[in-house]
Amino acid sequence: MEQTVLSVRNLTTSFARDGLWQPVVRNLSFDIRPRETLAIVGESGSGKSVTALSIMRLLPPTNSRIAGSINLMGRDLLRLPDEEMRRVRGNEVAMIFQEPMTSLNPVLPVGFQIVEALMLHRGLTRVEAEAETVRLFDKVRIPAAKSRLGEYPHRFSGGMRQRVMIAMALACKPKLLIADEPTTALDVTIQAQTLELIKTLQAEEGMSVLFITHDMGVVAEIADRMLVMYHGDVVETGETAEVFRNPCKPYTRALLSAVPQLGSMTGRERPMRFPVVDIKTGEADTPVETPDTIAQADRPVLEVRGLTTRFDIRSGILRKPAGCVHAVENVSFSVQPGETLSLVGESGCGKSTTGRSILRLIEPRAGTILVEGTNILSSSARALSEARKKMQMIFQDPFASLNPRIKVGNAIAEPFLVNRMGTRAQARDKVADLLVRVGLKPEMASRYPHEFSGGQRQRICIARALAVEPKLIIADEAVSALDVSIKAQVVNLMLDLQASLGLAYLFISHDMAVVERLSHRVAVMYLGEMVEIGPRAAVFGNPQHPYTKRLLSAVPVPDPARRRMARSISNAEIKSPVRRLDYIPPVREYREVSAGHLVQSWGEEWAA
Template structure:
C-alpha cells in the first residue's frame, strides 16, 4: 500500500467508526421486575484508536462489553439500543453469526483467566483453537502461529510449555495466555476487560506496547476497561467515565485528567495510588479516604507504628528452595525441573509488613505457599514463632498463619453462605458452637466494614472488593500471628484498594499481625511496607527497608521494575522510556543442574543486593 492509499484509509477510518454504540441499555430480571444496570450508553471507536472505560466495580463497564459480545445469558437479560460494527448491528445477530465474529473480527480478554481458560485443555491448544476455527490452516500451522504469539506475550520457554495446563501457570502467566489467544487472529476490534490486572509492571508495559504495535500494523481498535488510571493515561486516546450504569463524563484522555468536570471523576483521579507518595515518611501510613459521592477527603489519623524491631521473629526463612519436576510422557522420567524458589532468606517481625515483588512466575506465590505449608519445601528451614514449621501439626499451624488469595471468588465456596465460609475453619477444628459461630461471623463482618446481616448471603451477591473483605475476615477467624496476602488487592478498583489496604493496616496495629504482602502494584507496596524483597527467577535479588529500595535501588532488575510503573499523566506517556522487550530467562533447568552459590553485598544497614552476574537478566 502506497502513502496516498494509507492516508485515504486513515481518512475513511476517521469518518466512519469501527464501532458505533447508541442508547445501549441492559437490564436484568429480578422477580417480576427489570433492573437496568446500564442506561443509554453511547460511544464510538475508530480504527487504530483506544477508548478507555473507567469506573468503580459495579459501574457497568464489564456488563457493557459483555452485552456487545452477546455473552450475557439470554434468559433474564434485556438489551436494547444499537451497536453498529462495520455496518452490522451486533445486537441483532443470532448466535451462529456471533460465533463467526467472536475471536476473529472482535476478540475479548477477560479479567479472570482461571475461570476463562479450559482446565482440561493444554495452554497451546487453547491459543491454537481460535486460529483453527477462523483460519484455513493445518494443525501444524496453527501450532506454529500459537507458539509465535506465546513468544510475543513473553511466555518463557514457550515451546516446552505449549503442552502445559492452566493450573501449572501463575496468575500472571495465565493472563498472558488469554492475551495471546485474543490476539491470535489479529482482530479488527479488541475488548480488553482489565487485561493487565494480574501482570507485573514490566510485563504490563510490554503487553501494552504489543497492543500498540498491533494497532499500528493493522489499524485495530481497542476498548480498554480498567480501574488503573496510570494505564488509562498510558494507552488511551479517549476516556469514558461510568458511574452506577450511566456515562457521566467523556472526552479526550488529556481533558479528563487535566480538567474533570464531575465530582466523581475528580475523586476517582485523586484516589489513585501514586509512586513516590511515601517519600520522606517513616512508618507505613494509611491512605486518605475519598467519599466518591461528595468528593470530600478524610485524612488518616496519625498513629504510632506497631513494629517490634527486636527478635524473636514471627517468621524466619533460611535457604528455602522448591523445584517442580517435568516428566517425560512415555516413562514419566524427570527430564527437567522448574526452579521456582532458590535459596530464599528473610525474616518477619511482629507488626511488620514485608512485601515480595517481582514478575509473574518469579516465585512470589510459591514462596507464600511454602511458608503457609500449602506446598512442601525441598530444602531450607521455615521457623514460625520460634518453632520449625514441619514440627507444627496442621491444625495448630492454622492458628498461627493464614493466607489471603488473589481471586476472592475462587477462594470462596459458592454453595456456602459467607457467614458459614468465615467460620468454616472453626467448624473444622470443632472450636465453637453454632450460636457462637453466628456471633463471630457477624462480629468479623462488622470488623471488615460489612453489615453483620450480610452473613446470610452467597459470594455471588457481593462485589469483588466486598468478597476480598470476606476473605480477610475468614483469615482472621483463627486469630493468626502471620497473614500471607497474595495479590490481595490487585483485582480491586482504586477506592476499594485503598480501603482494603487501610483495613489491613488497622488490623495490624490492633492485633500485632505480621504481613507477607505479595504484590506487583509498586505504589501500594510503597504505601504498606516496612521492608521489600525483590524476586527474579526464584531468587531474592534485593531486600531492604522501603526507603532504601525506592530511593536507592541498586540491582538492575529493581531499577527496571520501578521504571516500568505507569504514570497517571497523559502528557508524560510519550516522555517515558519504554521498557526493553527482553527475552525472559526460563526457570526450567536440566534434571542435573546445580545452582551456583550466590553472594549478597550489604549496601547500607539491612539493605542487601545480590551480586550480579551474566545470568540475572
C-alpha cells in the first residue's frame, strides 16, 4: 500500500478564553496520499483555516493548544522541536494564504524574497538562487520573468501576486502544498488561471495538495476527495464525485444547493431566489421567479450618458501630471424603477469607479448623470444632498462600513436623522421596522457590529441604506466576501426587498453565477469601457464580445465529472488603463444584435 504523505488523527485545537480552553476543531482525522488533492470545505468559523495552521504549527502557543497526531511522511509534527519544525516549513510543507498582499513584504522586491528563501533553505549561492527564481517565475507563468525580479508587490496584479506566492511555496519542492482560500479574493478569470496552474504544477512536481475553500465550484474543479466541516466537526467525507452525486448529510446538501450554477436560469425571464435549505433536515423549498418588478415609468430612475472619470498620475518635485488613468471612458446606460442592472468585469475594469462616480463620491470629468430627471453633476450642494436620498450604496466589506464604536441601531438611524426625515422616536420605530424587514430582530439595535456575523452585518448595511427610502441602491460587490449560503440569503433578501419596495439595483460584481440569478439586464466592462450590454438572457445565452465569452468560460462549474477536462484559460493580465496625457480615446461603435442587446465592435486585439 502506498505510504500517505500526511496522516492526521484526532486533531483537536483549542483556544484559551476567559480562563477556559474552548475547542474549535474536534477529533479531526484524515489522510492525504501522494499526488492527491483533498479539499476541506465549510463556511467561515467551521475550523478550516485553524486546521491548516495547526498542521503548520503557526498558532501562538500562549493561547492555543493542539492535541492528537499530525504525521508527515512518518514524523509526528507535534513532537518536533521548534528548530526542526522550522526546517519542515517550506522544505516539506508549504502554504499559500488567502491574501497575497499581506503575505509579501511590501518594501522588498518579490525576486529578493524568493532568493532569500532559496539561500536559507537550500544553501544556494545568490547567482544560483536568482537563476532558480527566474525558473520558478517561468514555471508559474509570470510573463517576462527575469525583468520582474526587481519589482515590488504593488506593481503586480492580484493574480500575479498569487503566482509569486505559489512560486515561493514551490521553491523548496515540498511534498505537501496547503492552499488556504487562495482564489476567494480573485476575479473569476484569475481564479481559473490559478486553479489550472495548481493542477498543472501538481502533475509536474508530484505534490499532494490540501485545498481549503468554501466554494463548491472550486472543489469540483480541483479535488479528488473532500471533507466537509461544520462548527469544528467533520460532517461528511468521501470521493468528491460521490459526495456531489449523493450527499448524505443535511448540511452538505444545504451547501451544494446554495451554489449558484451558471446556466440555471436558461428559459427564465425574471430573477429567481436561491432555494432555502434547512441545515438540520436538508430539505429545500422550491424557488420561484420573482414577480415582475420593473415599473413602466415616464423616465428611468437613473440615466447615465457619456460618463468619463480619469485620475491624473503626478510625478517629479512639482508633482506635474505625467499620465492619466482612464478609469471610466464614455459609459452610458439607464436603470428603470424596479430593475436590476449588473455591471460585471475584472478588478480594474472601472465597475466600482462607475458606482462611486454616480454618487459623486468621485468627481467625473465629463458626462451626464440624471436621477429621476435631475442632472446631479450640475446640481448645487443642496440639490445633490436631496438626490442622494434617492440613491444609496452598499459596500463590499460590511465591517469596514460600520463604526465599531456605534451601536447598529444608531448607525441605521443616523441617515434618517441627518436628513431630518423625522424625530428620534420615529427613528427608533424606523430602525425596528427595518431590522425586521432585513430578517433581524428589533432588540439587536443595542448591539455593536462585532457581535454580528458577516451576513448579519451586510443585512444591517442594507437596513441603513433603506433608512432614507431610496429609489436606487448601488451594491458594490455586496455579496463577494460572504460564504455561499450567506450569499444566497442576502441575494434572496435583496430580491424580496425589490419586490416589496420597487427598488432599482445597480449590482456591481465579478461573480457571474450570482449576476445571472438576480439581474434583469447585464453590462460588461473592460478597461473602463462598456463592451456589451443587454437583457440577462441575451448576454448569458448568446454572448458576442470575446471578453464576455472569456468571463463566462472561466466560471468554475460544480460538476466533478468535468475536473479532468483541460480548459483553455488565457494567462494574460488585464491591460493597464494608464495613458499618456495626449491620448485621445477612439470613437467606439456599437451594433445591436437583438432587441436591447448592444455589442462594441472590436479590433485586432481580440482577433485571437
